[in-house]
Amino acid sequence: MKHFLLPLCWGIALLSLTLGLSLFYIEQQFSYLASVLVVIGGIAFIVLLSLIIKHNFSQSKSIGLVSFFSLKRWKKLAIVFSIVIGSIAFIGASHYLANQSSIRWDVTQDKQHTLSNNTIQYVRTLTSEVQLTAFHVGMPPKYLQDIFNEYERVSGGVIKTEIVDPIEQIAYAAKFGNAINADERKVIVQSGDNRKDVDFSLKALSEDKLTNAIASVSRASRTVYFLTGHGEYSTTNDEYLGLSKFKQLLADNNIISKNLMLGISQSIPDDCDVLIIAGPKNALTQNEEELIVDYLTTGGDALFLIEHTLVTTPDKPLSAEQLQNNPSLNSILNQWGLDVQSDIVVDLTNHVGDDVGSPATKNYQLHKALTAGLDYTFYVRPRSIRVLPQRRPSIKHAIIASTASAENSWAETNRTLDIQFDPNTDTAGPVPFSYVVIDERNTADPQENKSSDTRLIVFTDADFLTNVYINQYSNAQMGLNLVNWLAELDYKTFVSAKEIKVERLDLTSKQKRQVIVILFLLPFFFVIAGAVVWLRRKR
Incomplete structure (x- = not known):
């Protein structure tokens, strides 16, 4: 019973200390509850940790160097090492296969990360290279990079894309005759000598506008x-x-x-x-x-x-x-x-x-x-x-x-x-x-x-x-x-059937800190539980 209570008390003390520090981070001040948790948890953690170290040190002296060369000890280390290497190999292989596979699942409400069948069929017929250059001041929205990646993937590389900040790359932007305007956002679609500009300053860039622009520069x-x-x-x-x-x-x-x-x-x-x-x-x-x-x-x-x-x-x-x-x-x-x-x-x-x-x-x-x-x-x-x-x-x-x-x-x-x-x-x-x-x-x-x-x-x-x-x-x-x-065109017409919605979750600074605590605290619970189990087995 004694061997079980000491690791358990140490885990509770560590959890109390963690909760107290988390409350301080969220509130940005030491409340009464946070102060009590930090003080009690800190003192208990130090006392219990010293007892555990003292006990383990006395045990290690009696065991001596014999345990270092123990076959059982090295067998356990080999098993742990094999598990770690196997996990890394599995993660690496799964990521490689995921990148090589064309199977995808779009779980967004309006399938905004999936091109329509009309667009896919048309883009796959392209034979001449098409360049998409987006001008966006500051950090571009994620949906813009996502839709560009989709066009590149579906076209098999025939469509090339880039996102340019005209203020940071002013010389490069000047080649397109682009006037520097922090509020203007547009995509320049080029194929050969043909060019078409698609403005999305006031409204998110839509698939139909982009595909129609591609059709405009690539077909008569x-x-x-x-x-x-x-x-x-x-x-x-x-x-x-x-x-x-x-x-x-x-x-x-x-x-x-x-x-x-x-x-x-x-x-x-x-x-x-x-x-x-x-x-x-x-x-x-x-x-x-x-x-x-x-x-x-x-x-x-x-x-x-x-x-x-x-x-x-x-x-x-x-x-x-x-x-x-x-x-x-x-x-x-x-x-x-x-x-x-x-x-x-x-x-x-x-x-x-x-x-x-x-x-x-x-x-x-x-x-x-x-x-x-x-x-x-x-x-x-x-x-x-x-x-x-x-x-x-x-x-x-x-x-x-x-x-x-x-x-x-x-x-x-x-x-x-x-x-x-x-x-x-x-x-x-x-x-x-x-x-x-x-x-x-x-x-x-x-x-x-x-x-x-x-x-x-x-x-x-x-x-x-x-x-x-x-x-x-x-x-x-x-x-x-x-x-x-x-008109005997060999591609289908494109009508706006869906609109990309740039969803935003606006959080207060306190809510952001709460999210950070939840993201890091939950995994830490498993670390504490693992440490308690490890200490119990050691004893």
Whole structure:
């Protein structure tokens, strides 16, 4: 019993001394409790330690040099040495294997340390070196280094990164034409002679901005033309029904938007990669339609956004002029096997708000470049589209989106808001309201770089891409996918799907000291317990 109490009392004394000193460190003064613990623990520790040393010294004299050469003593030391060496080897091997392995687990809430599949797929296609140079005064945030490391890892070294303090490395920063500003934070993306700056002074650097910048410097830009002159939705309109946000999304994806008034130009420019006809209110002239048909026939690509038919009430019949508003453009589309109907697609179970004429759907046909990974999209009073039975054999059609409900959706032909399914005149669901068309042709010139295949996409709604609706559901992603596929780009578009949150835990100085004590005190408990056990066995 005596042999057990002495080491135990020594451990309690050491623990009391440690707790007293910890309280002093946290409070930055000797409180009554801290003083008592330090004094009692200190005195007891010194007295007990002297007794233990005296007892061990008397024992060691009796044992003499015989114990030094004891086989049992050296066997224990060999076991301890083997355990230490084995532990070091295990830690070293595990770290090496962890660095060599590509398996990773991101446990952050928004997976902010993991690049999206779109980014990974695109970055792995890069062949020319891309340099990312971040300018940040002072200590850079950890997330910045983390995201840079991810780009380097995924690209296999094609992407090089560096973080520069423009004040400490003023001469190096001057090579980039960088004005010294302590508040400015930006990443300069370079590939060859191309350069794009990404500013993150006010908002944390996002993956989509960085990936779009990489795409911008490593790939040639595309140009789309928006038809104007017939009441189309405008890319310069910042109001609810404008397309300014859609234009900005295209620009973020290295796609240049221009306006085209065929009535004046009398031709479609040669640099037109995609012609976008966004909801004309008035009919096109015959000459304009012929120009568009010629453009498509020679391998041009176009996105048709047809607006809804006008509706009214029984007491207010539509005039002949109103009936002609929002033309279907069937005189063009019929030549590629599609016919837009004068009806309204309704869905009683899957719609936005209280408007059954604004169907929301995830009923997409499998098309990897257009609909893969999309959530719901919704459309304002779309029309149904019918495929003509007689069309050229080279034309291929595929539905993009249909109403989600089969039993409770249909194409309503009654334009007086009397929503009731009539099997004689209405088309039962699911109702398709968007199609993709490919007209495959063999190019006459095998050396010609641009494909002669015609690509058409027809949606019977333009509102889903307007400023008021584009950021709802997956509308923006759908719109970008459409233009991306029509422009025949071989990488997916990037839309901001997550935002890096730089979480901060602000602690007071006292709380910081408490954390330090906890971090060091808890392991020390095990040291004390081990010392007590060791002393007990020695006795």
